[in-house]
Amino acid sequence: MMLKKQFQILTVLLITQLISGCSGYSSAVNSLGPETPTSEMRAQIEAPVDVAEGQSPFCVKPVEADPEMEPAMAALPPEPYRARLYFIFDTSQFTAESEVAAKQVFDEIKSRQIAEAIVIGHTDTMGSEQYNIGLSERRAERVRQELIRRGIPENIIITKGMGESELLVDTADEVVEEKNRRVEIDVR
Known part of the structure; x- marks a missing residue:
């Protein structure tokens, strides 16, 4: 009976820790470990990491921009652009919605410096x-x-027809x- 009670208490503590996420890190570690806010062992383990009190080294922290890296960051190519256009049944004519979207898609592609455009056609069954x-x-x-x-x-344009193989x-x-009758465009 005593073992069951201990298991229940540990389960509640574990669930509490999981729910509290990063915010409960310091108090949970310290309530189960050292009596001081920072033990020698904890200081040695976390020495290379600058951790604010109450935070885990595994929590996401914002990265500050490094002014020296700005030219390199500016030289990086833009993220790939992906678009999907749909077609009227048994034709190579865009649906009304895709006819409208096509202008935006093509304008976006034209505005980019691209090295490759992959265009893959698909059909329904x-x-x-x-x-x-x-x-x-x-x-x-x-x-x-x-x-x-x-x-x-x-x-720089590569085309391929996949038929009904990738629904x-x-x-x-x-x-x-209708959603299977499409062309997928991937621009890099």
Whole structure:
């Protein structure tokens, strides 16, 4: 019975520690360990880390900008840009929503200095696999032509048609699903 009671107390303490996260670090460690706020052992273990009282060295801390690193940071390429455009069933024509979004997507791509644009076409599961490979290639080519028309060098655009092999929404064969009829654009 005594062992069960001790187990319950330890469980409550553990749950309390997990819920309190970083804020309860100091009091929980000190209530189970040394009587002083900082023991010699704790000071040796945490010596290379500057830890404020009540914080764990494992808590996220904001990093201050280093002025000497600003030129290097400015020279880094921008984050990759990813976009997805959708198509009308059995065509390489954008849906009404994607027709509107396409201008923003293409303007964003044009505004970047890019080394590579990957355009991958997809279809839903309606039709044969062979037909869908061709349809997905036509969709990717449509986006490629739009990028070239807007001044993106054609030698940095890679296209591929995946057909129905990488569905965004899993469906059975011969199912119409708008979210699977798409082109994914990845610009770096």
